[in-house]
Amino acid sequence: xxxxxxxxxxxxxxxxxxxxxxxxxxxxxxxxxxxxxxxxxxxxxxxxxxxxxxxxxxxxxxxxxxxxxxxxxxxxxxxxxxxxxxxxxxxxxxxxxxxxxxxxxxxxxxxxxxxxxxxxxxxxxxxxxxxxxxxxxxxxxxxxxxxxxxxxxxxxxxxxxxxxxxxxxxxxxxxxxxxxxxxxxxxxxxxxxxxxxxxxxxxxxxxxxxxxxxxxxxxxxxxxxxxxxxxxxxxxxxxxxxxxxxxxxx
Numbered sequence: 001x002x003x004x005x006x007x008x009x010x011x012x013x014x015x016x017x018x019x020x021x022x023x024x025x026x027x028x029x030x031x032x033x034x035x036x037x038x039x040x041x042x043x044x045x046x047x048x049x050x051x052x053x054x055x056x057x058x059x060x061x062x063x064x065x066x067x068x069x070x071x072x073x074x075x076x077x078x079x080x081x082x083x084x085x086x087x088x089x090x091x092x093x094x095x096x097x098x099x100x101x102x103x104x105x106x107x108x109x110x111x112x113x114x115x116x117x118x119x120x121x122x123x124x125x126x127x128x129x130x131x132x133x134x135x136x137x138x139x140x141x142x143x144x145x146x147x148x149x150x151x152x153x154x155x156x157x158x159x160x161x162x163x164x165x166x167x168x169x170x171x172x173x174x175x176x177x178x179x180x181x182x183x184x185x186x187x188x189x190x191x192x193x194x195x196x197x198x199x200x201x202x203x204x205x206x207x208x209x210x211x212x213x214x215x216x217x218x219x220x221x222x223x224x225x226x227x228x229x230x231x232x233x234x235x236x237x238x239x240x241x242x243x244x245x246x247x248x249x250x
Contacts, residue, residue, distance in 0.1 A: 014207075018206065035098060035129070036126065047087050106216055117215060153182075209228075
């Protein structure tokens with residue numbers, strides 16, 4: 001069998017028979033290169049999409065402050081720094097997911113089994129993040145497709161009020177929020193992105209269940225509970241408000 005055929009065979013096994021893939025993974029010494037590469041690709045794509053979103057969201061504020069605030073130059077630099085910091089920090093999120101998922105699965109499995117390996121649980125969690133990496137790659141062209149039609153409208157009164165500290169203190173935050181409106185295209189993008197993100201995590205469960213079963217030495221039903229209970233709870237807390245709202249603005 002050639003290297004190309006071996007690679008195709010492994011990919012087919014990973015996608016269609018993940019139980020066999022993770023059983024073989026658990027029988028060998030833990031290797032971190034593959035999971036780290038998956039996390040790196042996901043993180044770099046997340047950096048790009050975060051930068052695009054943050055740049056789009058901060059530009060109206062920079063323009064608005066430029067006409068009303070004497071310290072506009074400082075504020076522009078501050079928004080630029082915030083955008084850069086938020087974008088750069090996005091690269092670490094996939095690595096955090098690997099640690100939280102792998103360690104969490106291993107700890108939960110420890111209540112029903114004394115076997116398993118933490119190092120294998122971590123690498124298996126990383127391999128199971130392939131759907132999230134695909135989501136992050138797809139997110140960039142999706143955002144670029146929506147971005148030209150997305151818009152933010154900020155009331156001039158918003159910037160005037162911010163210049164007066166006493167007015168800011170007396171004004172309700174909800175009232176100020178109503179001075180910032182997004183068009184329907186933005187909410188359509190938000191809804192689409194949330195649905196794809198949820199779908200990506202559910203696809204991860206397809207891999208994480210056999211991963212936990214084989215690297216944490218638990219039964220299939222136990223692996224399903226260990227993976228799905230915390231995952232569904234996380235999805236409900238993180239994405240339900242967006243999905244229930246239907247992507248509509250205030």
